[in-house]
Amino acid sequence: MFELLAPVFAVAGGLIAAVPIVLHMFRRSPAVRMPFSVVRFLTPTLPKTTKRANVEHWPLMLLRILAVILIALAFARPFQRVTVAKAEESGSADRVAVLIDASASMRRDGLREAVLAELQKVTAGLSDEDTLSISVFSQTARALVTAAEWRQTEPGSRAALLERATTAYEPDWLATQTATAMLDAADEVAREEGTTGPDGERRVVLITDFQEGSQLDELRAGTWPDSVKLDLRIVAPTATGNAGLSLVAEERTGRIRVRVTNSGDATLTKYSLSLFDASGAGVGNPLTVDVGGGQRRTVTLPEPVEGQSQIVGIELLNEPHVFDNVVDLPAEEQPPVVVAHAGSTDTNNADEMRYYLQRVLDGNDASPVDITDLVGADGVALPVPENVRLAVVTDTVPEGLAKSLSDLVERGGIVLVALKSADMASSVKSLLPDNTAIEEGSVKDYAMLGQIDFTSGLLSPFAESRFADFSSIRFWHYRKLSFDETAPTAPRVLARFDSGAPAILESARPSGGKVIVFAAGWHPEDGQWALSTRFPPMIHRLVQLANPRRSGYQLFEAGQSISPPQLTATDQWTLTLPDGSTRTATAAKTAAMPDQAVFENKDAAMPAKPIAAASVVLDIPGRWTLGWETTDGPKSMSLLVTVAASESRTERLPAGQLQALGMSSDVAAAKVASAAATDPAEVAQLDARELESQQKFWRWLLLAGLACLAMESILASLIERRHSIELLN
Numbered sequence: 001m002f003e004l005l006a007p008v009f010a011v012a013g014g015l016i017a018a019v020p021i022v023l024h025m026f027r028r029s030p031a032v033r034m035p036f037s038v039v040r041f042l043t044p045t046l047p048k049t050t051k052r053a054n055v056e057h058w059p060l061m062l063l064r065i066l067a068v069i070l071i072a073l074a075f076a077r078p079f080q081r082v083t084v085a086k087a088e089e090s091g092s093a094d095r096v097a098v099l100i101d102a103s104a105s106m107r108r109d110g111l112r113e114a115v116l117a118e119l120q121k122v123t124a125g126l127s128d129e130d131t132l133s134i135s136v137f138s139q140t141a142r143a144l145v146t147a148a149e150w151r152q153t154e155p156g157s158r159a160a161l162l163e164r165a166t167t168a169y170e171p172d173w174l175a176t177q178t179a180t181a182m183l184d185a186a187d188e189v190a191r192e193e194g195t196t197g198p199d200g201e202r203r204v205v206l207i208t209d210f211q212e213g214s215q216l217d218e219l220r221a222g223t224w225p226d227s228v229k230l231d232l233r234i235v236a237p238t239a240t241g242n243a244g245l246s247l248v249a250e251e252r253t254g255r256i257r258v259r260v261t262n263s264g265d266a267t268l269t270k271y272s273l274s275l276f277d278a279s280g281a282g283v284g285n286p287l288t289v290d291v292g293g294g295q296r297r298t299v300t301l302p303e304p305v306e307g308q309s310q311i312v313g314i315e316l317l318n319e320p321h322v323f324d325n326v327v328d329l330p331a332e333e334q335p336p337v338v339v340a341h342a343g344s345t346d347t348n349n350a351d352e353m354r355y356y357l358q359r360v361l362d363g364n365d366a367s368p369v370d371i372t373d374l375v376g377a378d379g380v381a382l383p384v385p386e387n388v389r390l391a392v393v394t395d396t397v398p399e400g401l402a403k404s405l406s407d408l409v410e411r412g413g414i415v416l417v418a419l420k421s422a423d424m425a426s427s428v429k430s431l432l433p434d435n436t437a438i439e440e441g442s443v444k445d446y447a448m449l450g451q452i453d454f455t456s457g458l459l460s461p462f463a464e465s466r467f468a469d470f471s472s473i474r475f476w477h478y479r480k481l482s483f484d485e486t487a488p489t490a491p492r493v494l495a496r497f498d499s500g501a502p503a504i505l506e507s508a509r510p511s512g513g514k515v516i517v518f519a520a521g522w523h524p525e526d527g528q529w530a531l532s533t534r535f536p537p538m539i540h541r542l543v544q545l546a547n548p549r550r551s552g553y554q555l556f557e558a559g560q561s562i563s564p565p566q567l568t569a570t571d572q573w574t575l576t577l578p579d580g581s582t583r584t585a586t587a588a589k590t591a592a593m594p595d596q597a598v599f600e601n602k603d604a605a606m607p608a609k610p611i612a613a614a615s616v617v618l619d620i621p622g623r624w625t626l627g628w629e630t631t632d633g634p635k636s637m638s639l640l641v642t643v644a645a646s647e648s649r650t651e652r653l654p655a656g657q658l659q660a661l662g663m664s665s666d667v668a669a670a671k672v673a674s675a676a677a678t679d680p681a682e683v684a685q686l687d688a689r690e691l692e693s694q695q696k697f698w699r700w701l702l703l704a705g706l707a708c709l710a711m712e713s714i715l716a717s718l719i720e721r722r723h724s725i726e727l728l729n
Contacts, residue, residue: 002697004076013072020064057719063712070705074698093129094200095147095192097185098122100169101208102136103176104558104647107323110238111209116166118207118233123162128155130200134165137181138174139559147192173323173621174559175644179218182206182230190225205231210653212264213646219661230668234652237321241266243291244324244648245273245316247555247640248298256301256329258314264294264651272317273299277309284308286317294651301329312623321650324643328623330553336368337547340384342401343394343420345373353394353418353523356530360539369543374401384408390546393417394521396427406430409513414546418518419479420526431515433491433507437482441501441519446474446527450498456506458516459494461541462534470495470534475527478520481505491517512569516542553638556618557645563615567637568628578622578641 004010100115119134126132134145144165153161182204189202202225208214210232224230241263248257260271273287284302291297304311316325339361344352361369374391375381381401384391390413391405405415409431417428425438432438441447449470454463462468480501484490491507497519505517522529529535556562564573564585575583618624624639658668 002078002080004073004078006076009072009075009077013069013076016072017065017068020061020068057715060712060715060719063708063715067705067708067712070701070708074701074705077698078701080697093127093131095131095189095202096122096126096133096205097147097189097203098132098134098205098207099141099181099185100134100136101138101176101178101206102169102171103138104171104173104323104643105176105209105211105213105242105650106171108209108237108239108242108321108650111235112169112171114235114237115169115207118235119162119166122205122233134162135181135185136169137177138172139177141181141184144168173619173643175557175646176208176211176214178206178208178214179216179222183218183222183224186225186228186230190228202228203231204228205233207233207235209236209650210234210655210657211647212649212651212653213644214653215646216653216657216661219658219663224663224667226667228667230658230663232655232658232668234655236652237650239320241268241293242321242324242648242650243268243271243316243319244643244645245314245327246324246642246645246648247327247329255303257298258301258327259296259298260289260291260316261296261645261648262291262293263649266293268318269293271319274315274317275301275311276313276315278312281309283311324648326621327642328638328640330638330640336370337390337543338370338372338385338388339543339546340372340374340388340391341394342374342381342391342397342405345375345377351523351525353420353521353530356522356535357392357394357539360536361543374404384413389413390543391415393428393431395420396424399427402428402430409509409515410511412512414514414516414542416516416518416542418521420521420523422479425479432481432517433483433505434487434489435483439480439482441478441480441497441499443475443477446476447478447497447499448475449473449495449503450500451493451496453492453494456492456494457545458504458506458538458541461537467534470532473528473532473534475520475529477526478503481517481519491515514545553640556639556641558619558621558641558643559617560641561615561617562626562639564626564628567626568635570628570630573626573628575616576625576627578620578624583616 098119100119106112106115123132131147132145132150133143133147135141135143145161149161150158185204189204192202243260243262243266246259246261248259258273260273262269269292270288270290273289275283275287277283284305287299287301289297289299301311301314311329313326313328315327319325341354341357344354346352347354347358349355358371361371372385372388374384375397379398381398383401383404384407388408391408393405393415397405405428409415415431417431419425419438422438422440425432425436452459452462452468452470454460454468462470475497478497478501485493491505493502494504494506494516495502497503501519503519505515505519507515507517509515520526520529522535524530554567564575565571571585573585577583618639618641621641621643624641625636626639627636629635659665
């Protein structure tokens with residue numbers, strides 16, 4: 001039994017099919033012509049016509065009618081609402097991998113129900129010979145039902161596996177890495193052998209909200225297997241739009257700012273911000289903020305009033321989806337970081353390294369950094385202040401200051417020495433490796449950085465391939481450092497020039513302090529280092545290494561990881577979660593996490609790198625408290641974790657986004673599912689569209705209609721030629 005997806009075209013085709021009949025039966029044709037031998041002296045008259053109620057050319061009329069009907073039926077898109085069972089002997093077993101989005105944006109109302117409804121549709125269409133696996137993903141993927149489990153379970157008992165998967169599915173608080181999960185699932189399905197028959201297909205079913213922050217760019221560089229098809233099923237929440245709240249790092253004034261981001265499909269533009277104390281009670285009057293769809297607005301919170309309860313958080317009101325509406329606020333101020341500098345004091349001289357250092361550190365609004373000069377314009381040197389953890393040396397220094405810099409290293413600080421000239425090295429000899437010979441390097445045209453150690457703390461932010469290329473940085477001059485690299489106390493070479501000469505050295509001291517030596521300066525006379533995009537993040541990374549926050553707070557996004565020993569300088573620590581539970585150093589060291597990739601990413605703009613097993617994933621938004629013991633007593637640090645800003649961008653991507661990223665439309669098919677899928681008429685319409693898209697009878701009908709038109713043209717031409725011959729005879 002065939003049905004029509006668009007019956008209006010069939011009705012229109014039936015009406016149009018009557019036109020050839022009318023034209024054939026009621027056309028006016030000339031009377032019979034009688035030839036005369038001499039007609040030149042006769043007065044010409046118009047030919048007499050007669051009406052005919054009979055059809056002169058039946059085949060021609062039938063071809064025209066048939067062509068109209070077939071083309072109209074093609075536009076009506078017929079399909080057959082039948083379920084064709086797979087025969088066991090046909091060898092048409094399919095391999096289906098279901099991939100379900102479990103990121104934070106899936107916490108919106110109605111999405112969980114829509115996901116389970118789509119999963120039920122997928123499993124209902126499987127035969128006993130098909131192989132199914134079910135996985136969920138956010139930042140990483142994990143299996144709920146493996147292909148091996150499905151094959152090893154009797155068909156009658158597989159309902160228990162599906163029940164386990166639906167019960168276990170729960171969105172987390174992490175960001176969405178859709179492209180990574182898609183490519184991994186496709187590779188796994190493509191590599192499996194013996195799971196499909198000769199007529200079977202390999203398919204990845206992706207069930208997701210397909211929101212703006214889905215992270216799909218990796219599809220441009222990745223390769224999707226040609227043997228695997230993608231079935232994209234987009235689910236929608238019960239209410240569109242979303243507004244999210246995030247914390248912005250403090251300015252130099254110490255005022256706290258929050259950012260309200262409104263999605264592009266939002267219907268609301270006016271929201272309220274409510275401050276609350278430790279008990280959850282509101283503090284003061286709510287703040288009103290207007291944010292248009294697709295826009296964001298930053299709000300500076302009012303200063304606390306004397307006698308008012310301490311504000312510990314802020315909540316976004318009047319918003320339908322609450323998963324990203326609460327942010328914990330800093331409980332104490334963090335003093336600015338101070339960096340000492342020894343060298344030129346002229347901040348406006350573009351020929352000196354001080355000029356570029358100042359501009360890099362001034363641009364760090366997230367963590368204010370002050371620069372103090374150790375050598376005044378009159379040449380008088382001051383010792384390194386006690387609160388300084390990083391000193392930058394860019395020129396010759398007095399002997400007394402060199403001793404103070406060595407003391408800084410001994411108490412755990414970092415000294416960066418940028419060699420401006422070979423003569424400068426003598427003044428900082430105590431900071432350089434023993435028995436080091438320094439001379440000007442030989443540069444023919446220009447030198448470049450070659451071997452780079454991306455495992456080092458300084459250069460690890462550039463480990464990702466898109467940041468790892470330093471070949472665009474050219475050096476006109478550099479200092480050649482020669483020392484015994486095999487000695488036990490030899491410094492670590494972090495980078496070399498293309499000549500093989502060391503470019504960056506790192507000497508670690510037993511106290512935990514470090515001396516980092518740049519064999520070239522970053523001023524224009526030595527090269528283009530300061531003008532490159534690698535220079536600012538390198539300096540900021542150095543500031544982070546030298547000034548780990550040992551009290552106060554740090555900002556993180558859910559899904560980032562920390563290594564507590566790097567923050568506490570001790571292996572004994574306790575981490576209190578927002579729900580009141582605790583994790584200890586002993587538990588973290590013994591916990592096995594083989595199925596979870598752990599990364600460190602203190603700066604969201606920097607790439608991640610693997611870190612030690614004794615690390616903790618900040619997987620819940622809220623205030624985490626890291627505590628540890630010191631000789632001065634217990635200390636603690638607040639880790640403020642918020643939902644990733646990308647998860648607040650909930651406007652749905654167009655279904656053709658996959659094709660825009662390079663995937664073929666023959667491989668990737670998209671379907672927008674209903675959020676609740678409870679209307680029988682709507683469900684039937686969705687099923688009809690899916691059946692029609694699979695059967696595609698309209699292609700054959702259209703080809704048949706075109707064939708009829710071609711035959712009609714040939715037949716009409718033959719009739720016309722025969723008629724012309726009769727007239728000539």
